[in-house]
Amino acid sequence: MEILTKELNAQIQKINKNYKNKSDLNDDFLEHLYSIYPFNKFEYIITHLIDSKTISLEQYLDIRNEYLDRNKYLYIFEITAPRTFGETWAQNHLNVIVPELQKPKKSLDKNYSGEYDFWYEGIKIEVKASRAVDKDSKEPLVMKALSSHSKKSFDMNFQQIKPSCCDVFVWIGVWTDKIRYWVLSNDEVQNHKYYSKGQHRGNNGEGQLWITEKNVKEFEPYEVSVRDILSKIIEKSKK
Incomplete structure:
Protein backbone atom coordinates (compact mmCIF):
# COMPACT_ATOMS: atom_id res chain seq x y z
CA MET A 1 0.00 0.00 0.00
CA GLU A 2 2.89 2.38 0.72
CA ILE A 3 4.12 2.46 -2.89
CA LEU A 4 0.61 2.72 -4.33
CA THR A 5 -0.23 5.59 -1.96
CA LYS A 6 2.90 7.50 -3.01
CA GLU A 7 2.17 6.91 -6.70
CA LEU A 8 -1.39 8.13 -6.44
CA ASN A 9 -0.45 11.15 -4.34
CA ALA A 10 2.08 12.13 -6.98
CA GLN A 11 -0.60 11.85 -9.67
CA ILE A 12 -3.04 13.95 -7.62
CA GLN A 13 -0.50 16.78 -7.66
CA LYS A 14 -0.58 16.70 -11.48
CA ILE A 15 -4.34 17.22 -11.77
CA ASN A 16 -5.23 20.41 -13.61
CA LYS A 17 -6.13 23.13 -11.10
CA ASN A 18 -9.32 23.82 -13.05
CA TYR A 19 -10.60 20.27 -12.57
CA LYS A 20 -14.00 20.77 -10.96
CA ASN A 21 -13.68 17.92 -8.41
CA LYS A 22 -10.09 18.48 -7.30
CA SER A 23 -11.23 19.52 -3.81
CA ASP A 24 -12.63 16.01 -3.34
CA LEU A 25 -9.08 14.66 -3.38
CA ASN A 26 -7.62 16.64 -0.49
CA ASP A 27 -6.25 14.75 2.50
CA ASP A 28 -9.05 15.68 4.88
CA PHE A 29 -11.79 14.60 2.47
CA LEU A 30 -10.08 11.30 1.68
CA GLU A 31 -9.41 10.62 5.35
CA HIS A 32 -13.15 10.76 6.09
CA LEU A 33 -14.34 9.11 2.88
CA TYR A 34 -16.93 6.46 3.73
CA SER A 35 -16.00 3.15 2.10
CA ILE A 36 -17.59 -0.25 1.70
CA TYR A 37 -15.78 -3.03 -0.13
CA PRO A 38 -14.93 -2.92 -3.02
CA PHE A 39 -15.49 0.85 -3.21
CA ASN A 40 -12.67 2.45 -1.26
CA LYS A 41 -10.26 5.39 -1.25
CA PHE A 42 -8.02 3.95 -3.96
CA GLU A 43 -10.88 3.24 -6.36
CA TYR A 44 -12.18 6.76 -5.70
CA ILE A 45 -8.83 8.42 -6.45
CA ILE A 46 -8.19 6.39 -9.61
CA THR A 47 -11.66 7.23 -10.94
CA HIS A 48 -10.91 10.94 -10.55
CA LEU A 49 -7.46 10.59 -12.12
CA ILE A 50 -8.97 8.98 -15.21
CA ASP A 51 -11.90 11.42 -15.32
CA SER A 52 -9.53 14.38 -15.16
CA LYS A 53 -7.36 12.79 -17.87
CA THR A 54 -4.38 12.88 -15.51
CA ILE A 55 -3.78 9.22 -16.32
CA SER A 56 -4.95 7.12 -19.23
CA LEU A 57 -6.59 3.72 -19.07
CA GLU A 58 -3.29 2.21 -20.19
CA GLN A 59 -1.45 3.95 -17.35
CA TYR A 60 -4.05 2.70 -14.90
CA LEU A 61 -3.51 -0.87 -16.16
CA ASP A 62 0.24 -0.45 -15.67
CA ILE A 63 -0.31 0.73 -12.08
CA ARG A 64 -2.65 -2.20 -11.50
CA ASN A 65 -0.27 -4.83 -12.90
CA GLU A 66 2.68 -3.47 -10.95
CA TYR A 67 0.60 -3.52 -7.78
CA LEU A 68 -0.39 -7.15 -8.39
CA ASP A 69 3.25 -8.10 -8.91
CA ARG A 70 4.23 -6.44 -5.63
CA ASN A 71 1.37 -7.94 -3.63
CA LYS A 72 1.04 -11.54 -4.72
CA TYR A 73 0.48 -12.67 -1.11
CA LEU A 74 -1.84 -9.85 -0.06
CA TYR A 75 -4.81 -12.23 -0.26
Whole structure:
Protein backbone atom coordinates (compact mmCIF):
# COMPACT_ATOMS: atom_id res chain seq x y z
CA MET A 1 0.00 0.00 0.00
CA GLU A 2 2.89 2.38 0.72
CA ILE A 3 4.12 2.46 -2.89
CA LEU A 4 0.61 2.72 -4.33
CA THR A 5 -0.23 5.59 -1.96
CA LYS A 6 2.90 7.50 -3.01
CA GLU A 7 2.17 6.91 -6.70
CA LEU A 8 -1.39 8.13 -6.44
CA ASN A 9 -0.45 11.15 -4.34
CA ALA A 10 2.08 12.13 -6.98
CA GLN A 11 -0.60 11.85 -9.67
CA ILE A 12 -3.04 13.95 -7.62
CA GLN A 13 -0.50 16.78 -7.66
CA LYS A 14 -0.58 16.70 -11.48
CA ILE A 15 -4.34 17.22 -11.77
CA ASN A 16 -5.23 20.41 -13.61
CA LYS A 17 -6.13 23.13 -11.10
CA ASN A 18 -9.32 23.82 -13.05
CA TYR A 19 -10.60 20.27 -12.57
CA LYS A 20 -14.00 20.77 -10.96
CA ASN A 21 -13.68 17.92 -8.41
CA LYS A 22 -10.09 18.48 -7.30
CA SER A 23 -11.23 19.52 -3.81
CA ASP A 24 -12.63 16.01 -3.34
CA LEU A 25 -9.08 14.66 -3.38
CA ASN A 26 -7.62 16.64 -0.49
CA ASP A 27 -6.25 14.75 2.50
CA ASP A 28 -9.05 15.68 4.88
CA PHE A 29 -11.79 14.60 2.47
CA LEU A 30 -10.08 11.30 1.68
CA GLU A 31 -9.41 10.62 5.35
CA HIS A 32 -13.15 10.76 6.09
CA LEU A 33 -14.34 9.11 2.88
CA TYR A 34 -16.93 6.46 3.73
CA SER A 35 -16.00 3.15 2.10
CA ILE A 36 -17.59 -0.25 1.70
CA TYR A 37 -15.78 -3.03 -0.13
CA PRO A 38 -14.93 -2.92 -3.02
CA PHE A 39 -15.49 0.85 -3.21
CA ASN A 40 -12.67 2.45 -1.26
CA LYS A 41 -10.26 5.39 -1.25
CA PHE A 42 -8.02 3.95 -3.96
CA GLU A 43 -10.88 3.24 -6.36
CA TYR A 44 -12.18 6.76 -5.70
CA ILE A 45 -8.83 8.42 -6.45
CA ILE A 46 -8.19 6.39 -9.61
CA THR A 47 -11.66 7.23 -10.94
CA HIS A 48 -10.91 10.94 -10.55
CA LEU A 49 -7.46 10.59 -12.12
CA ILE A 50 -8.97 8.98 -15.21
CA ASP A 51 -11.90 11.42 -15.32
CA SER A 52 -9.53 14.38 -15.16
CA LYS A 53 -7.36 12.79 -17.87
CA THR A 54 -4.38 12.88 -15.51
CA ILE A 55 -3.78 9.22 -16.32
CA SER A 56 -4.95 7.12 -19.23
CA LEU A 57 -6.59 3.72 -19.07
CA GLU A 58 -3.29 2.21 -20.19
CA GLN A 59 -1.45 3.95 -17.35
CA TYR A 60 -4.05 2.70 -14.90
CA LEU A 61 -3.51 -0.87 -16.16
CA ASP A 62 0.24 -0.45 -15.67
CA ILE A 63 -0.31 0.73 -12.08
CA ARG A 64 -2.65 -2.20 -11.50
CA ASN A 65 -0.27 -4.83 -12.90
CA GLU A 66 2.68 -3.47 -10.95
CA TYR A 67 0.60 -3.52 -7.78
CA LEU A 68 -0.39 -7.15 -8.39
CA ASP A 69 3.25 -8.10 -8.91
CA ARG A 70 4.23 -6.44 -5.63
CA ASN A 71 1.37 -7.94 -3.63
CA LYS A 72 1.04 -11.54 -4.72
CA TYR A 73 0.48 -12.67 -1.11
CA LEU A 74 -1.84 -9.85 -0.06
CA TYR A 75 -4.81 -12.23 -0.26
CA ILE A 76 -3.41 -14.04 2.78
CA PHE A 77 -3.97 -10.88 4.83
CA GLU A 78 -7.64 -11.01 3.88
CA ILE A 79 -8.02 -14.10 6.08
CA THR A 80 -9.38 -12.39 9.17
CA ALA A 81 -10.08 -15.37 11.43
CA PRO A 82 -6.84 -16.18 13.33
CA ARG A 83 -7.64 -19.88 13.53
CA THR A 84 -8.36 -20.10 9.81
CA PHE A 85 -5.04 -18.43 9.02
CA GLY A 86 -2.88 -20.09 11.66
CA GLU A 87 -4.21 -23.60 11.22
CA THR A 88 -6.11 -24.06 7.97
CA TRP A 89 -4.03 -21.86 5.65
CA ALA A 90 -0.60 -22.47 7.23
CA GLN A 91 -0.94 -26.23 7.49
CA ASN A 92 -2.37 -26.60 4.00
CA HIS A 93 0.34 -24.35 2.57
CA LEU A 94 3.15 -26.32 4.19
CA ASN A 95 1.65 -29.65 3.12
CA VAL A 96 1.44 -28.47 -0.50
CA ILE A 97 5.10 -27.46 -0.64
CA VAL A 98 6.27 -30.44 1.46
CA PRO A 99 3.84 -33.24 0.50
CA GLU A 100 5.95 -35.85 2.31
CA LEU A 101 4.57 -34.63 5.63
CA GLN A 102 1.69 -36.71 6.99
CA LYS A 103 -1.24 -35.74 9.12
CA PRO A 104 -0.69 -37.50 12.47
CA LYS A 105 -3.00 -40.29 13.59
CA LYS A 106 -3.06 -43.11 16.10
CA SER A 107 -1.76 -45.64 13.59
CA LEU A 108 1.42 -43.55 13.24
CA ASP A 109 1.70 -42.42 16.86
CA LYS A 110 -0.36 -44.36 19.38
CA ASN A 111 0.02 -41.52 21.88
CA TYR A 112 -1.14 -38.78 19.51
CA SER A 113 -3.82 -36.50 20.99
CA GLY A 114 -3.76 -33.43 18.73
CA GLU A 115 -0.69 -31.76 20.22
CA TYR A 116 1.25 -31.31 16.94
CA ASP A 117 0.43 -30.84 13.25
CA PHE A 118 2.54 -33.21 11.10
CA TRP A 119 4.44 -36.47 11.29
CA TYR A 120 7.43 -37.54 9.24
CA GLU A 121 9.14 -40.86 9.98
CA GLY A 122 8.78 -40.45 13.73
CA ILE A 123 9.38 -36.70 13.78
CA LYS A 124 6.67 -34.59 15.38
CA ILE A 125 6.28 -31.23 13.63
CA GLU A 126 4.40 -28.13 14.74
CA VAL A 127 3.53 -25.31 12.30
CA LYS A 128 3.17 -21.67 13.31
CA ALA A 129 2.48 -18.71 11.03
CA SER A 130 2.29 -14.96 11.34
CA ARG A 131 1.98 -11.92 9.08
CA ALA A 132 4.02 -8.71 8.90
CA VAL A 133 1.80 -5.72 9.64
CA ASP A 134 2.40 -2.08 10.52
CA LYS A 135 2.23 -2.21 14.30
CA ASP A 136 1.48 1.51 14.51
CA SER A 137 -1.58 1.30 12.28
CA LYS A 138 -5.17 0.81 13.39
CA GLU A 139 -6.38 0.04 9.87
CA PRO A 140 -7.91 -3.33 8.95
CA LEU A 141 -5.38 -6.15 8.54
CA VAL A 142 -5.23 -6.00 4.75
CA MET A 143 -4.60 -2.23 4.83
CA LYS A 144 -1.66 -2.44 7.24
CA ALA A 145 0.02 -5.38 5.50
CA LEU A 146 3.70 -4.73 4.76
CA SER A 147 6.11 -5.73 2.03
CA SER A 148 9.52 -7.18 2.85
CA HIS A 149 11.08 -3.87 1.73
CA SER A 150 9.06 -1.67 4.06
CA LYS A 151 10.92 0.50 6.55
CA LYS A 152 7.95 0.57 8.92
CA SER A 153 7.96 -1.20 12.27
CA PHE A 154 6.29 -4.60 12.17
CA ASP A 155 5.69 -7.48 14.48
CA MET A 156 4.96 -11.16 14.06
CA ASN A 157 3.61 -12.97 17.07
CA PHE A 158 4.03 -16.76 17.13
CA GLN A 159 1.64 -17.87 19.84
CA GLN A 160 0.76 -20.95 21.88
CA ILE A 161 4.23 -22.45 21.43
CA LYS A 162 4.69 -25.70 23.34
CA PRO A 163 8.22 -27.06 22.82
CA SER A 164 7.51 -30.22 24.79
CA CYS A 165 4.77 -31.27 22.36
CA CYS A 166 6.89 -31.60 19.21
CA ASP A 167 10.41 -32.22 17.97
CA VAL A 168 10.64 -29.50 15.33
CA PHE A 169 8.90 -26.20 14.59
CA VAL A 170 8.28 -24.76 11.15
CA TRP A 171 7.50 -21.05 11.31
CA ILE A 172 6.00 -19.28 8.32
CA GLY A 173 6.33 -15.50 7.99
CA VAL A 174 4.16 -13.75 5.41
CA TRP A 175 4.79 -10.39 3.76
CA THR A 176 2.76 -9.04 0.85
CA ASP A 177 5.56 -9.94 -1.58
CA LYS A 178 7.38 -12.76 0.17
CA ILE A 179 6.97 -15.83 2.36
CA ARG A 180 9.84 -16.87 4.61
CA TYR A 181 10.36 -20.15 6.45
CA TRP A 182 12.28 -20.87 9.64
CA VAL A 183 12.93 -24.35 11.03
CA LEU A 184 13.93 -24.75 14.67
CA SER A 185 14.29 -27.71 17.02
CA ASN A 186 12.16 -27.70 20.16
CA ASP A 187 15.32 -27.09 22.20
CA GLU A 188 16.28 -24.07 20.08
CA VAL A 189 12.86 -22.57 20.74
CA GLN A 190 12.77 -23.44 24.42
CA ASN A 191 16.13 -21.77 25.04
CA HIS A 192 15.83 -18.87 22.62
CA LYS A 193 16.30 -15.46 24.22
CA TYR A 194 13.14 -14.14 22.57
CA TYR A 195 10.96 -17.02 23.74
CA SER A 196 8.58 -15.81 26.44
CA LYS A 197 7.18 -18.49 28.71
CA GLY A 198 3.72 -18.40 30.23
CA GLN A 199 1.58 -16.88 27.47
CA HIS A 200 -1.63 -17.87 29.25
CA ARG A 201 -1.99 -18.27 32.99
CA GLY A 202 -2.20 -21.91 33.97
CA ASN A 203 -0.89 -23.22 30.64
CA ASN A 204 2.43 -24.61 31.78
CA GLY A 205 4.98 -25.17 29.06
CA GLU A 206 3.31 -22.71 26.66
CA GLY A 207 4.82 -19.46 25.46
CA GLN A 208 5.15 -17.04 22.58
CA LEU A 209 7.82 -15.37 20.50
CA TRP A 210 7.88 -12.07 18.64
CA ILE A 211 9.80 -11.40 15.43
CA THR A 212 10.12 -7.71 14.63
CA GLU A 213 12.14 -5.46 12.33
CA LYS A 214 14.66 -5.19 15.20
CA ASN A 215 15.42 -8.89 15.60
CA VAL A 216 14.43 -10.56 12.30
CA LYS A 217 18.06 -10.78 11.16
CA GLU A 218 18.89 -12.84 14.24
CA PHE A 219 16.65 -15.58 12.86
CA GLU A 220 18.56 -15.89 9.58
CA PRO A 221 20.48 -18.99 10.82
CA TYR A 222 17.13 -20.81 11.00
CA GLU A 223 15.77 -19.62 7.64
CA VAL A 224 15.47 -22.15 4.82
CA SER A 225 14.31 -22.19 1.22
CA VAL A 226 11.23 -24.18 0.25
CA ARG A 227 13.29 -27.00 -1.24
CA ASP A 228 15.28 -27.42 1.98
CA ILE A 229 12.45 -27.50 4.52
CA LEU A 230 12.21 -31.29 4.75
CA SER A 231 15.96 -31.89 4.97
CA LYS A 232 16.22 -29.23 7.67
CA ILE A 233 13.35 -30.83 9.61
CA ILE A 234 15.26 -34.11 9.58
CA GLU A 235 18.48 -32.39 10.62
CA LYS A 236 16.86 -30.47 13.45
CA SER A 237 15.10 -33.55 14.81
CA LYS A 238 18.48 -35.08 15.62
CA LYS A 239 19.61 -32.20 17.81
